[in-house]
Amino acid sequence: MSFQPINEVALAQAKEAVDRHPLRSLDAIQLGSCLAVRQNSGGKSVVFVCSDRRLLDAAVAEGLEVLNPTE
Numbered sequence: 001m002s003f004q005p006i007n008e009v010a011l012a013q014a015k016e017a018v019d020r021h022p023l024r025s026l027d028a029i030q031l032g033s034c035l036a037v038r039q040n041s042g043g044k045s046v047v048f049v050c051s052d053r054r055l056l057d058a059a060v061a062e063g064l065e066v067l068n069p070t071e
Contacts, residue, residue, distance in 0.1 A: 010036040021058035031058055038064065 004010055006029060014032025017023060023031065030050065038046040048059040051070040059066050 004033040004037045006033065007036075009039070013039070017058060017062065021061065022054065023058055027052065027055045027058075031055060031062065034059070034064060035062060 010029065010033040012032070013035040014025075014028040017031045017035065018025070018028040021028075021031075031048070034046060034048045046064060047067050048056070048064040049067045049069060050056060050059075051068050056066050056068055
């Protein structure tokens with residue numbers, strides 16, 4: 001498991017994500033943080049976990065593997 005602080009990289013990823021997807025601000029930060037983790041993962045698999053359909057759709061569009069714990 002990896003933890004990503006909200007830093008300039010995560011915020012930049014969030015800004016780009018909100019420009020591409022109809023996301024609320026905190027959802028964009030969650031997605032941007034995961035994208036920052038992927039960017040720094042050294043090629044390791046990153047799984048985005050949430051139960052919000054719009055956010056999951058955006059994560060899939062960004063090329064992330066997703067997991068919806070409610071399904």
